[in-house]
Amino acid sequence: MTLTTPPTTQTHADHAPRVDYSALIEAERIHGSLYTNPDVFADELEKIWYKTWVFVGHASEVPEVNDYVRKKLGPQDVIMTRDKDGEIHLLLNRCAHRANLVCDDQSGNSSSFRCPYHGWTYRNTGELLGYPYNKGYGGKNKLDLRMGAVPRVAVHQGFVFGSFAEDGPSLLEHLGDAAGEIDRLARLSPEGEVELTAGWLRHKTRANWKLLAENETDGYHPQFVHGSIFSVTGSPIGALYSDNSTAVTRAFSNGHSENDLRPEFRKFAEPMRWFGTTEDRVPNYVAAMRAKHGEAAEEILIEGAPHVMVFPNLFIAEIQVFNIQPISANECVQYSTAVQLRGAPELNRRMVSQSIGSVGPAGMLLADDTEMYERNQQGVGMLEPHWVDIRRGVARETTDDAGHRIGTATDETAMRAFWRNYKQLMQPEGGE
Numbered sequence: 342m343t344l345t346t347p348p349t350t351q352t353h354a355d356h357a358p359r360v361d362y363s364a365l366i367e368a369e370r371i372h373g374s375l376y377t378n379p380d381v382f383a384d385e386l387e388k389i390w391y392k393t394w395v396f397v398g399h400a401s402e403v404p405e406v407n408d409y410v411r412k413k414l415g416p417q418d419v420i421m422t423r424d425k426d427g428e429i430h431l432l433l434n435r436c437a438h439r440a441n442l443v444c445d446d447q448s449g450n451s452s453s454f455r456c457p458y459h460g461w462t463y464r465n466t467g468e469l470l471g472y473p474y475n476k477g478y479g480g481k482n483k484l485d486l487r488m489g490a491v492p493r494v495a496v497h498q499g500f501v502f503g504s505f506a507e508d509g510p511s512l513l514e515h516l517g518d519a520a521g522e523i524d525r526l527a528r529l530s531p532e533g534e535v536e537l538t539a540g541w542l543r544h545k546t547r548a549n550w551k552l553l554a555e556n557e558t559d560g561y562h563p564q565f566v567h568g569s570i571f572s573v574t575g576s577p578i579g580a581l582y583s584d585n586s587t588a589v590t591r592a593f594s595n596g597h598s599e600n601d602l603r604p605e606f607r608k609f610a611e612p613m614r615w616f617g618t619t620e621d622r623v624p625n626y627v628a629a630m631r632a633k634h635g636e637a638a639e640e641i642l643i644e645g646a647p648h649v650m651v652f653p654n655l656f657i658a659e660i661q662v663f664n665i666q667p668i669s670a671n672e673c674v675q676y677s678t679a680v681q682l683r684g685a686p687e688l689n690r691r692m693v694s695q696s697i698g699s700v701g702p703a704g705m706l707l708a709d710d711t712e713m714y715e716r717n718q719q720g721v722g723m724l725e726p727h728w729v730d731i732r733r734g735v736a737r738e739t740t741d742d743a744g745h746r747i748g749t750a751t752d753e754t755a756m757r758a759f760w761r762n763y764k765q766l767m768q769p770e771g772g773e
Contacts (some may be wrong), residue, residue: 359384362764362768366763368735370729372726372729373729374722376722382549392509393506393509395503396506398421400429400536403617404423406423408424408450409449409465414431418433419503420434430466431501431503432463436461445464455643456558457670492506500538506659519651528634529640531633532683534744537681539678539681544674547672552718558599566709567709582600588601592748596649596758600648602645612627614632614643616646647659653665657680661696663691675697732753
């Protein structure tokens, strides 16, 4: 089938045209317009970003009572707060009176927010505290207004997620077996806690957000896109993503996926190889892990951190965390930060240094990837061919004992999982 423009059907509610996703998403290929069509982007906001669980930030960013930090949930400006009882809230940064932005600072500590336009004041839970000149409201000191809030907020291992849907699957149901990969990351801390306190770098990219999500667990590109930096530094990473690698690509439920590099690290059975170092260079960390986990520490130190993409926007890449937020069909922002493990100062300093070198302002890896994102975005906007191929590894895909689809290190198993879930969310009656 040849499609030059997205097919449309009629909605039952208002007879407005909408995109027919069943005609654009096939098992082994997807139509290029899904990356460029503004109508698709509008649908995604409604059916993904404003409906599913979306990663917003980390509890360690608001460690104290009344701490707050501004975040994004899709294009929505939200304030992540911690109230006097320690509960985390996600407030929409909008005054209930005339819609002015209530909070200007990126972070701080306050039990309340005051709108600069007319002086309306709100608690850090969103409750309206008061407003000037109440005679204009019949002398009333309170109105039935408050700041908007994300209805559901849930936290797993400190990772804060929000959902604009008032009901639906729980966060753990959404995460499925991907939750275990986040647990793996926390297990690397001698105190069992991850902290994201190194600060976030903000990278704006002229590309559709889905290109970034696809790339994060694409094991086919590293040898080619990052080949120059691997050769200069003598990095062993490239070998993990080759036809000779024993690593696998695993598709979880709900569009999540991982590059499971553990088979490669198990072959060598060398503690800290996953981090590109040896145990004698981080002796305090290794000792702390052995003291905490006993014999189990050897497996943890050998297998290392996860490389997992949590649909739609959280990517954990061993020592870094990425947060993808869309701006438009053709633009998005990727926030990145170094993982920090509570009780592991030796490792944390190295993680910050390595993150700056790979995804910092002059970082080699992110510069390479961003070039590819933007070249892809230009390509999918061209007239021919109309489709993007995602069939690599279909014939050799298997299923593991947990029922997950498994591909080799370079197969597009993860992309196919992403698009199966995407299709189900965007057009359930046409989903697989």
